[in-house]
Amino acid sequence: MKKERSKKYRFLQILRILTQAGFFGLFLYLLFDTHFTGKDYIGPVETFFHFDPLLALATSLAARAIFASFALAAVTIVVTFVAGRFVCGWVCPLGAVQQFFSFIFRRAKLLNPKKIEWQSRLAWKYYVLIFVLVGSIFTLDLVGILDPLSFLYRSFVTGIIPWFARTSSSFIALLYGLKASSIGDAAAQFFGTLSLNQTFRQGFLISLLFVGIALLNISKERFWCRYLCPAGALLGLLSRWNIGKVRVDEEKCIKCNLCSLHCQTQANPYPNEEWRSSECVYCYTCAAICPTSAVSFPVKATPEKIESINLSRRKLIFTSLLSLVTVPFFRITPAGKRASSKLIRPPGALPETQFLQKCVKCGECMKACPTNALQPALGEAGPEGIWTPVLAPKIGYCEYYCSLCTQVCPTGAIKELTIEEKIKVKIGTAWVNKNRCIPYALGTPCIVCEEHCPTSPKAIKLVKTQVLLPDGTVQTPLAPVVDLDLCIGCGICETKCPVVDDPAIYVTSVGETRSEKNRLLLDLIKPPVPQ
């Protein structure tokens, strides 16, 4: 028999790799483009999230709402119905990342696809999916934790980009060290234009998770896609009836088993009847690697019975029940009982309950924030609010004329606001700590908070105040007093306060427009100050 590998499938394989690179490049482009580029309004940089049927389904269930923007998910669903998990293999940027690391580890001889095992573990991702969806039915929106797009975007925003920016900084410093100042200047300006946020409270932790997921590829190729990805599982369920099924030509087959060994997602092309449509991502590795061109993917309009993952009914019920039982655990937290002072949400954020039902923890808002103020929450919002955005005025403040975070939120957890609407939204209230404030405590002038206060008239007034100094004398410096009616809680006062360690003026969430409960005085709700 003539031994020859298929040129057609080798070509398709290369085309697939190029397509993956293209989509990953698009992902990076949209990621890096999400910042202030000179205009108040930003383009639809978050649209790719809307192609994700898992986000669409889980968020719709949790929020009890139909999202017009998620209509795009229908494209993915239709493609999957017709062509199987094509999107996983050709489009998904996290899939591309997994593939890339698998490739590296195989080249490094760390990953050796020697035997086929762990068949039952393929079912994990379906249980993850069930867990997430049942949670969503009970309004617990956990989808963002393991949704591939959320996972990747969040990892990049809070981990990979800061790493990249800091690494680049070292190189730029080196350029100056080598007296290549003009190249250094150009590089510094370039990075200035990108405005990359470099400080994230959980940057290390989230990076660690990302690196962990990447390292899992040492154990199995595309570990995430095989065993963990709930979006892949959802597409797997939809892919059974697709028309492009693998066919192994028994005449040509020499039973070398290479196709199954090298299958990226353990779909098992050989023996043919054991091939799992729900696992195949159409990478065409099997067809390209086959030494006798025995493997092909003929288009067949008629569906046929094919092997699928054995999801035990018992386990499905168990997972559903587990999810159901777990929901209340997430809510054993004072977060729902009393507003947390540190839980300052971005302007436009929905009331907390609705916010948590919609936020998919993707980090778009954190990327768009011009001052690095938005940070992934750890405990501030309770366990279900992990990695949701919190404004940390010690790190950055809410830029007065900016509403980028509201424009890029893919689920409307942060309601889109115009600049005019945004400047009327109060996200918290500033308080002076007179024990630490320089004029109050030392009788020394300062006024920095007042100078930076962006509202007009200023919410921080300077009032002559009597201060008793340690030597018994009395000084009367100008000291800041906050006008609660005017303060919008933007936090620039806290960010810029010269009392470095623990700012002498600080913002808490009280008085936030979005909450009816977290208010200070009943009469604080007044018509906006005429401009």
Added chain:
Amino acid sequence: MNRRDFLRDLALGSVALRFAPSLLAQAKSFPDLAVIQGDSPALITKEAMAVLGGMKRFVSKGDKVMIKPNIGWDRTPELAATTNPEVIKTLVELCFEAGAKDVTVMDNTTNQAQRCYARSGIAESAKAAGAKVPFVNPYRLKKMALRGEWLKEWDVFTEFVEADKLINVPIAKHHSLSRLTMGFKNWLGAIGGARNQLHQKLDEAMVDLAAFFKPTLTVLDAYRVLMRNGPQGGRTSDVKLQKTVVAGVDYVAVDTLGAGFFEISPNELVYLGIGQKRGLGQMNLEKLKVEKRTV
């Protein structure tokens, strides 16, 4: 200069004056301050420079010029929190006409730099005139000896020091601590470090910085003047249309004249008193030649 050189120069100078008294007269013939009013920010800036003897008097062929506007805030020009972009553009053009090799416009902003540069209109207009408009570069921040009375050393963006000619182009605004922010206060945008701690002795800091940077020329933009709620304002009702620029070498004199727009006596501006005492310039405008024109 040693004593011998001094005596020689004195002798030469006396001889020169004896035979050509016009030399000194000519050098003195330019006014100390040009105060020009008019509808067009560009035209009044041009006129101010013409009155002072043209940009050629300050900028020589091949010079690297640094222009320091106030781009501190994320505000549009109508709100008078940042220097008028047309004033900057005109100065850039005049510098190039005078033969400058390159002109840079730069400021260490308070709000996000990208926003301030774009929304103030300065980046666009200065670039249109051919200037470089970079963001301040943290790698070019260097601790320098200021040798001030209060500020001994501070982090300075070296481009401001390394330029051949330095033109300070502040905008006239209200400020709650120094009363007004004009030429002196503008230098806080040429430095890095914990700028917010300078407010504890702001007047002294401003004088130390102005004495350190010693601008070639100061052009005070008083086209729109921010009367209240400074230094960033936010409402057009805080803005007074003054339609004026003030230009001069003596930066004490420029700020002194600027105080008049706010009906504040220059004596109330503590930093001016300190500056004059230190010999940085003249607060008594009667001793100076002030040329006022309307175009």
